[in-house]
Amino acid sequence: MMQRSKKVTLGVLLGALALPALAQQEGGDDASRWVSDDLTTYVRSGPTDGYRIVGSLTAGEPVEVLDTEGDYTEVRSESGDEVWVPSDQLQDTPSARVQLPALESRVEELSAELSGINDTWEGRINALSETLAVREQRIAELESRNQKLSSEAEQSRDTIRNLQARLETQEEDLLMRYFMYGGGVAGAGLLVGLIVPHLPRRRRKRDRWF
Template sequence: MQKLRLICFSLFALGITAAAHADEKRYVSDELNTWVRSGPGDNYRLVGTLNAGEEVTLLQSNDNTNYGQVRDSNGRTAWIPLAQLKAEPSLRTRVPDLENQVNTLTEKLNNIDATWNQRTADMQKKVAASDGVINGLKEENQKLKNELIVAQKKVNAANIQLDDKQRTIIMQWFMYGGGVLGVGLLLGLLLPHMIPSRKRKDRWMS
């Protein structure tokens, strides 16, 4: 009887093979909750369930029955069909992660959009300020041009007045010169007649 038990135990040990990598992470399929058993086969009693999408650790597997021994997050161990284990996280786990990633990307995009809007507003302010400076310079330039035109007109008027004064002075000098010349000429004509008559008068009186 003891030998029979030893043979059965040996056969049972040979039926259970260790997993290729111990303590591998696995995920329960996304279907309904899965029943787990106390041993590697359908003939073992049910000991509970695992939630769909729950993360478990694969401890070992039985290639004959295609069952694997897993440990859940609470530290409980049980056997579950390998077909109901997935190597990738379940949709129930991935969807929240994807939602978090989408939310993170959305927040980054919003921040980028806000930053871009702020930069655009700053650039618009700078452009508006530059336009104001340019317009001010244009107005100042036009003002200087107008002042230059007025100054040129004043200079032209002063030149005209100066020319008129110079002509007046020249005319006055001509008039003074003509008057002196006329007086000299008149004296030149009268003096010869006045001097001889005096001489003749002096001779007669002697």
């Protein structure tokens, strides 16, 4: 409702701005005048206040200027009567009564245009909103996948660390076994070296010839 009110207000303002151009188009003939928006304009039979009043003209009624003398202007009304009317009670632009239908029509046109523009922008905004929602969903999916991959990578790193620790332990055990085996061989050799010299030697029998 508020948007509609704003549109109508803007239309009225634009219509008011277009009023001078409209008035110039309708008032292009220099002989055309309109009775001012006063309720009643009395007319006389001559160009001074001394002439008798012969009738009146309706506010906003268009007239044709025939002559001007002093403060009065001779005009021809729509009914064809030629009378004199005070010049200050004539105006160069159509009256509000004449302009109102044109302004109302202009307001409706501008309101329709604004409504179309509003619908177009709403459509664009909705499209952008949908695109943004899709992108946000895609970003959320990528973030979830990234977190999953990060978790898997961390698990892989833990597994590698455990395997490296086991490998280092096995290498230490193997090295210890090598040391023990080498020490055992060296000890056995040393023991043999100590025992062999103390073993009794067999004496050779000498062959004698008698």
